[in-house]
Amino acid sequence: MKIILTQEVSGLGTPGDIVEVKGGYGRNYLLPQGFAIPWSKGAEKQVTVIRRARSAREIRDLGHANEVKGQLEGLKVSLTARAGDGGRLFGSVTAAEIVNAVKAAGGPTLDRRRLELPGSIKSVGAYPVSVKLHPEVTAKFSLNVVRAK
Structure with a gap:
C-alpha cells in the first residue's frame, strides 16, 4: 500500500515522504491516527505543500x-x-x-x-x-x- 506521511513516524519517514507499507499497518494504524493519507496523483501534489511547511520549521543544516x-x-x-x-x-x-x-x-x-x-x-x-x-x-x-x- 502506497501512502504519503503527514507526520513524522519513527522508523518510517518524515512528513511528505511517499512510502510503501503493508496494507493492515496503513489501513488500521497510520490512516486512522492521521499520520498518513492514501497516495494518489492529486495527493502527491500536496506533498510539495507539506515539504514547504516542514522546511520552514526545520533546522537548515x-x-x-x-x-x-x-x-x-x-x-x-x-x-x-x-x-x-x-x-x-x-x-x-x-x-x-x-x-x-x-x-x-x-x-x-x-x-x-x-x-x-x-x-x-x-x-x-x-x-x-x-x-x-x-x-x-x-x-x-x-x-x-x-x-x-
Missing part, C-alpha cells in the same frame, strides 16, 4: 543544528507547575510546556515533536531532556521543575 545545540546546552530551563505537599504535580509536564519554558529562558524556538522525554514528568525536580535537532545532532539540557507558590 548541520552547522545551524550545532549552533542551536550550543545555545541549548548552556541554558538553564526552569518550569513552574502546581504541585501538592509531597512534590507530586497536579497532572504532568507536557512537551509544549517545555518548549515554552525554553523560549522564556532565552533559548531557540523548538518543535515539540522533536523532544525526547525520560518518561512522564509528574513530580518536582531536575530531569534530562534531549532534542533531536538533526539526524546527526542531539542536544541535551536539564529541565528543573519547581513548585508554584
Whole structure:
C-alpha cells in the first residue's frame, strides 16, 4: 500500500515522504491516527505543500543544528507547575510546556515533536531532556521543575 506521511513516524519517514507499507499497518494504524493519507496523483501534489511547511520549521543544516545545540546546552530551563505537599504535580509536564519554558529562558524556538522525554514528568525536580535537532545532532539540557507558590 502506497501512502504519503503527514507526520513524522519513527522508523518510517518524515512528513511528505511517499512510502510503501503493508496494507493492515496503513489501513488500521497510520490512516486512522492521521499520520498518513492514501497516495494518489492529486495527493502527491500536496506533498510539495507539506515539504514547504516542514522546511520552514526545520533546522537548515548541520552547522545551524550545532549552533542551536550550543545555545541549548548552556541554558538553564526552569518550569513552574502546581504541585501538592509531597512534590507530586497536579497532572504532568507536557512537551509544549517545555518548549515554552525554553523560549522564556532565552533559548531557540523548538518543535515539540522533536523532544525526547525520560518518561512522564509528574513530580518536582531536575530531569534530562534531549532534542533531536538533526539526524546527526542531539542536544541535551536539564529541565528543573519547581513548585508554584
